[in-house]
Amino acid sequence: MKHPLDPLSETEIANAAALVRGKGGLSGQAWFETIALHEPEKTELARGNPPRLAFVCCYDPGSGQTWDGIADLEMGALRNWRHVVGAQARIVAGEFAMGGEIAKADPRVVAALALRGIIDLGDVLIEAWSAGNFGVASEEGERIAYCHCFLRNTAGDNPYARPIANLHPVVDLRRRLVIRVDDFGVVPLPAEGASINVSATRNDLKPLVITQPDGPSFTVEGNLVRWQKWQFRVGFHVRDGLILHMIGYEDEGRLRPIIHRASMAEMVVPYGDPRGGAFRRNAFDTGEYGVGQFLDSLTLGCDCLGHIHYFDCWHHDWLGAPKKIENAICMHEEDFGILWKFTDTVRGGVTVKRSRRLVVSSLSTIGNYVYGFFWYFYQDGTIGIEVKATGIPLGTGAKDNDLARYGTRVAPGIDAHVHQHVFSFRFDMCVDGPRNAVTEVNFAAVPVGPDNPHGNAIRTDERKLTREKEAQRVMDLAAARYWRVINPNKLNAYGEPVGYKLVPGSNALPFSDPNSPVGRRAGFMYKHFWATQYAADELYPAGWYPNLHEGGDGLPRWSEKNRSLDNENVVVWYTLNYHHLPRPEDWPVQPCVYASFHWMPSGFFASNPALDVPSPSAACC
Numbered sequence: 001m002k003h004p005l006d007p008l009s010e011t012e013i014a015n016a017a018a019l020v021r022g023k024g025g026l027s028g029q030a031w032f033e034t035i036a037l038h039e040p041e042k043t044e045l046a047r048g049n050p051p052r053l054a055f056v057c058c059y060d061p062g063s064g065q066t067w068d069g070i071a072d073l074e075m076g077a078l079r080n081w082r083h084v085v086g087a088q089a090r091i092v093a094g095e096f097a098m099g100g101e102i103a104k105a106d107p108r109v110v111a112a113l114a115l116r117g118i119i120d121l122g123d124v125l126i127e128a129w130s131a132g133n134f135g136v137a138s139e140e141g142e143r144i145a146y147c148h149c150f151l152r153n154t155a156g157d158n159p160y161a162r163p164i165a166n167l168h169p170v171v172d173l174r175r176r177l178v179i180r181v182d183d184f185g186v187v188p189l190p191a192e193g194a195s196i197n198v199s200a201t202r203n204d205l206k207p208l209v210i211t212q213p214d215g216p217s218f219t220v221e222g223n224l225v226r227w228q229k230w231q232f233r234v235g236f237h238v239r240d241g242l243i244l245h246m247i248g249y250e251d252e253g254r255l256r257p258i259i260h261r262a263s264m265a266e267m268v269v270p271y272g273d274p275r276g277g278a279f280r281r282n283a284f285d286t287g288e289y290g291v292g293q294f295l296d297s298l299t300l301g302c303d304c305l306g307h308i309h310y311f312d313c314w315h316h317d318w319l320g321a322p323k324k325i326e327n328a329i330c331m332h333e334e335d336f337g338i339l340w341k342f343t344d345t346v347r348g349g350v351t352v353k354r355s356r357r358l359v360v361s362s363l364s365t366i367g368n369y370v371y372g373f374f375w376y377f378y379q380d381g382t383i384g385i386e387v388k389a390t391g392i393p394l395g396t397g398a399k400d401n402d403l404a405r406y407g408t409r410v411a412p413g414i415d416a417h418v419h420q421h422v423f424s425f426r427f428d429m430c431v432d433g434p435r436n437a438v439t440e441v442n443f444a445a446v447p448v449g450p451d452n453p454h455g456n457a458i459r460t461d462e463r464k465l466t467r468e469k470e471a472q473r474v475m476d477l478a479a480a481r482y483w484r485v486i487n488p489n490k491l492n493a494y495g496e497p498v499g500y501k502l503v504p505g506s507n508a509l510p511f512s513d514p515n516s517p518v519g520r521r522a523g524f525m526y527k528h529f530w531a532t533q534y535a536a537d538e539l540y541p542a543g544w545y546p547n548l549h550e551g552g553d554g555l556p557r558w559s560e561k562n563r564s565l566d567n568e569n570v571v572v573w574y575t576l577n578y579h580h581l582p583r584p585e586d587w588p589v590q591p592c593v594y595a596s597f598h599w600m601p602s603g604f605f606a607s608n609p610a611l612d613v614p615s616p617s618a619a620c621c
């Protein structure tokens with residue numbers, strides 16, 4: 001039995017592609033950027049049985065136009081099928097690969113490589129990155145990729161091992177030709193790139209086996225997951241990757257909704273080196289490429305440990321042919337140490353409960369980097385969101401006596417750039433019902449005086465952010481600031497609106513100038529917290545089509561409407577900035593780095609909702 005929020009099936013993807021090929025009026029060269037479920041709105045879900053719709057986006061190189069609309073899979077019709085004026089579809093995997101091949105075939109590029117002593121192109125990697133929008137007249141309105149070049153190491157296991165500095169073919173992906181070769185001068189090639197596979201591995205690691213003799217404690221029906229008191233649906237999109245829907249927690253026999261839809265909606269990696277062509281490096285991995293199409297097929301025992309449930313995902317290639325990613329989403333339980341404990345030192349007696357969390361995760365390999373998106377559900381009603389980043393830091397070639405001014409010397413002749421990984425998570429909230437409000441909580445020291453004679457008083461200031469222009473906030477360590485989403489229509493046992501609080505973790509702010517090309521396109525990254533009133537077409541914080549866009553779209557533009565957030569369908573956006581100056585220890589491959597934040601119940605329950613977790617059995621203790 002299909003649920004209206006289930007991702008498109010193989011057949012549905014093929015049918016949507018056929019419908020557009022047949023009725024979309026595009027040339028035979030047109031290719032598919034996106035074929036994904038067009039999700040029904042909450043009201044349609046509530047009415048039941050909404051039609052199966054696909055959102056389809058195509059790029060037609062014949063006309064240079066991007067088209068999108070809705071394929072009605074039941075009626076066999078296209079709806080709102082339109083040329084999106086000024087938009088550039090994302091660069092999909094097929095086009096990304098093609099861009100590199102076009103550059104490699106150009107005699108000017110071959111000559112520039114020869115100048116650097118590279119004659120055999122077999123080990124050369126040329127990546128066709130989105131060029132961004134730098135106001136270069138010859139690039140305006142064209143589908144431009146700005147290429148970055150690398151040479152594989154001799155061990156053969158690292159295509160990014162030897163950056164070819166200062167050489168940047170500029171490719172027109174529509175006309176399939178090199179329009180220019182930016183060469184900022186020869187830098188000697190780094191002598192050799194280290195292998196990431198060493199032969200002398202340590203030999204003192206004993207087996208660690210996780211057994212669940214009675215199986216897992218979750219159940220899965222299609223894409224519906226139940227675990228402990230949690231319930232949610234697992235979704236997928238070629239652009240966003242893993243999506244979670246209808247997250248709720250059962251409380252005294254009643255399922256209480258918390259978040260209707262949660263996703264990693266955009267990410268941008270601004271690099272901080274202004275020299276040569278490195279200033280062009282600022283990848284919007286979601287909006288320019290698509291995180292979902294690059295999900296890894298995960299392997300038991302390697303990527304995942306324990307009793308795993310895998311979800312396969314169906315995406316498509318640029319011809320619209322369905323493609324399966326086996327084991328794309330991993331779900332399992334993890335022991336997470338102590339949940340709570342109390343020792344009665346007066347009468348004696350210890351009560352201790354062990355914490356177990358449910359982990360839903362996916363890994364996405366985008367070029368040199370691997371991003372893991374991990375969603376944790378805890379027995380006490382907490383939801384954790386964690387990004388893991390690994391892979392190979394992006395570097396450039398450097399002369400031995402040059403200072404690594406905008407990065408770190410990670411190997412002889414290689415500087416890895418200072419950069420940031422900025423993620424925007426979107427949460428369509430429904431805390432105990434569809435109408436919510438947003439508050440900010442700050443703490444302050446009370447001035448010493450008659451009300452605070454001993455200088456210890458801490459004042460709590462909670463204020464509503466009632467409109468969108470107020471709800472654009474940054475973290476404040478001095479105020480121990482956080483934000484809450486409350487339901488003013490549902491009061492808890494103490495007469496207060498029930499709520500969930502967003503607890504920021506480690507974070508940073510951007511260094512890119514707000515008026516720089518990347519700053520204009522990623523306006524969302526200048527605030528850690530945004531709240532907007534729900535609108536069906538406001539899914540991506542840098543706008544729907546950030547590729548080559550001049551900027552200003554998305555959250556900054558929508559928030560200009562200054563819509564009410566008081567007792568409305570509220571959407572919360574959290575910006576997580578991982579500031580990264582690579583270390584020599586991040587080379588030749590970076591151990592996972594972690595960044596996280598949490599949603600925690602805050603007056604949602606009357607007391608600790610995990611009191612009823614059983615004590616571990618004596619046999620285990």
Ligand code: CO
Binds near residue numbers: 389
């Ligand atoms: Co990094």
